[in-house]
Amino acid sequence: MSSSTAWLIILAIGIGTFALRLSFIQLLGRASPPAYLQRALRFVPAAVMAALVLPALVNVNGAIDLSLGNERLLAGALAAFVAWRTRQVLLTLAVGMAALWLLQAYG
Structure with missing residues (x-):
């Protein structure tokens, strides 16, 4: 390929990515989406976060572990538990990273 x-x-x-994102901004700016769509869109950030994080947690050396x-x-798992119980992002990050470092150092 040249x-x-x-x-x-x-x-x-x-251009395609920009047009796709702009179309949603323009459409949602002119009319309010239906209630079912608004409810569904609330779960998009959590779904994207899970899709990004889960493969990094279970994929070790190219195999599922x-x-x-x-x-x-x-x-x-410990960080997810802390997030569920406290709903504090910084505490979740701190506990997750500390647990990872300790487990890697002593595991």
Whole structure:
């Protein structure tokens, strides 16, 4: 593939992404979405966060590891528990990172 073709593809993808996001901003700015859509959109941030975090917790060296020897999974489970009980982001991050460091140092 030539460099000009690659740049054209990158440009087209950028324009497409911008147009897609702009269309939602324009549509939601003119009319209020239905109640069922508003309820569904509340779960998007949590779903995106889970989709980003879960593979990092269970994928160890290219394989799924759900054992108690997986330090990342244990630290993530502890952080999820702290988040559920306290609903404090900084405390959740601190406990999760401290647990991961301790488990990696002594595990």
